[in-house]
Amino acid sequence: MAHVLLGIFIIFFLVQLGAFAKQKGRLNDTHDFSANWPLYLYIFSVMFALVFIFAVIYYIASFGSPILMEGNSGELLHNHDFAEMIYYSAVTLLSIGYGDLTPVGPVRYISVFEGFVGIVTPTVIFIKEITKND
Secondary structure (H helix, E strand, O other): OHHHHHHHHHHHHHHHHHHHHHHHHHHHOOOOOOOOOHHHHHHHHHHHHHHHHHHHHHHHHHOOOOOOOEEEOOOEEEOOOHHHHHHHHHHHHHHOOOEEEEEOOOHHHHHHHHHHHHHHHHHHHHHHHOOOOO
């Protein structure tokens, strides 16, 4: 049964991909769809910088009290290292949310804001680049 559902999904995906390619051909006159590698490099560097900035914020916040809880056991994690903060920041910014780490206390609100920034930032950059008039 799973193979049938996977096959249906693949067919649906290919049909949608074909429809997108057809629509892209119609929109080429009004939108710039070129593969602009400096744009992707710019987005990557902005997102990397955001991960690092939020990791620093989390690391500083962890000096006062534990800010993360183990998702499975519910145990508070003490003695956070910076690598753990980078991991948590990246998972939050990219809205992956594995569930292995859960924020505790006021850091929850910073995490929500980081997730929002992670969605809005690349969207704004893409919209700005697509709609700009040369």
